Amino acid sequence: MSKITIKDVAAAAGVSVGTASMAINNSPRISAQTKHLVLDTVTRLNYRPNPYARSFSLSSSNTIGFLVPDLLNSFFGEMAGYLQKEVERRGKALMFGLTNESSKxxxxxxxxxxxxxxxxxxxxxxxxNKPDLSHIYKLQEDNFPFVFISSYYKHISANCVMTDLYKGSYDLTLELLDSGHRYIILISGNPHLVPFAERIRGFIQAHKDRHxxxxxxxIITTLSMSFQGGYDAIRKVYFARKIDAILAINxxxxxxxxxxxxxxxxxxxEDVSVAGYDDISIAGLQETPLSTVHQPLDEMSRIAVDMLFRHIEGDTTITKPICLKPTLILRKSSTKE
Structure with missing residues (x-):
């Protein structure tokens, strides 16, 4: 009979190898329920840990993981740069993972x-649209340190730092309305998801406040938040309506x-104003510099790393999402002067 390994224990307990190892080594990151499950499995399988192997809980890897949906959008590339700087300043390395907008x-x-x-x-x-978040709930159950940045999942209680998306959208819409625009469209994504719902809410409230x-x-919804998504989406509506301004989600x-x-x-x-959101580094370098809303990525990244390291050090306090103040950036794409 082959020797039982940590992988066998993890598989039988229905947890990851890392979780099984931390449970065996009594890591404070792991919930009592999960520890009990893993240790029962260890007993049942008669597993004998290798005494020379260092566990994840006893030996820090000095590595922080960063899961990002899209590196083609330079907003996330710039975010990664700021996060890496903050993590390395604390003596650790940043490991990247590209999720491609897939919960799986x-x-x-x-x-x-x-x-x-x-x-x-x-x-x-x-x-x-309908992400499977069982892995996020598992992180919570195991008390594994994680933070959200730029947005969060509804109904998930976890630390998060982002920009006040509602206010950014509200301020930009109000500016366009006050400068004489009367038929503005917003190109957005699924209105039930946080990053879109908040900006839609600001867009609508600005109209209400100006009567x-x-x-x-x-509000035009599209599945793709990319350059091509914007390129394709606008042709479906622009020539069918009298539009004088267009706001894009990024x-x-x-x-x-x-x-x-x-x-x-x-x-x-001259014919229509266009504005974006994020203020990526090339926004002001276009043939017609782009009006947008600035998100303070440097401060956002610093706060996210601070929150994560506090959790790693044992502070499991969960606060409401920290919403930083956005800044309106007006350039030639939305001014007719």
Whole structure:
């Protein structure tokens, strides 16, 4: 009969190898229920740990995992740079994982990272319509250190740092309304997901506060938040309506919208104003510099890393999402002067 391994214990208990190892070594990160389950399995299988093997709980890997949905959008690339700087300043390394907006891939990478002994996890939530979040609930159950950055999953109680998406959208919409725009459309994603719901709410409230009529068909939803997504989405609506301003859910989409309209002979901003969100580094370097909302990625990253390290050190306090103040950045894409 072959020797029972830690992998056999993990499989029989229905947990990851990292979780099984931490439970065996009485890590404070693991819940009492999970420890009991793993130790019962150890007894049942007659598992004998290797006394020379160092467990994940006893020996820090000095590595932090970072799960990000899309590195083609430079907003996330810039975020990764700030996070890496903050993590390295604390003597650790940052390990990247690309989820491609898939909760299944997010779960897979989460398990792989924990099996490699990471000390904590920073997560940008995916924007999948109905994500399977069983892996996130498992992190909570095991008290594994993690934080959300830029958004969060509804009904998940965890530390998070982000920008006040509602206020950013509200301020930008109000600016356009006050400058004379009367039919503005917002290109967004699923209105039931946090990053879109908050910006839609700000968009609608700005119309209400200025007593300007608003209709639901001013919100256009699309599945792709990419350059191509913006390029394709705008052609379905622009030439069918009298539109004088377009807001995109991010800068990359806004650039796609501008490219699509210009290809059809539409002038920016003479015929229509366009604005994005995020203020990525190239937003002000376009042929027509892009109006947008600045998200303070440096401060966001610093706070996220601080929260994560406090959890790693034993502080399991959960606070409401920290919402940083956004800044309106007005450039030539939305001004007719």
């Amino acid at each position: 891939q997010e779960a897979k990478l989460t398990h792989q990272f924990i099996d490699r002994g990471i000390d904590g996890l920073i997560i940008v939530p995916v924007i999948e 300007i009529p608003f209709s639901e068909n001013q 800068d990359v989409m806004a650039m796609g919208i501008i490219g699509s309209l210009r290809a059809c002979g539409v002038r920016i901003p």
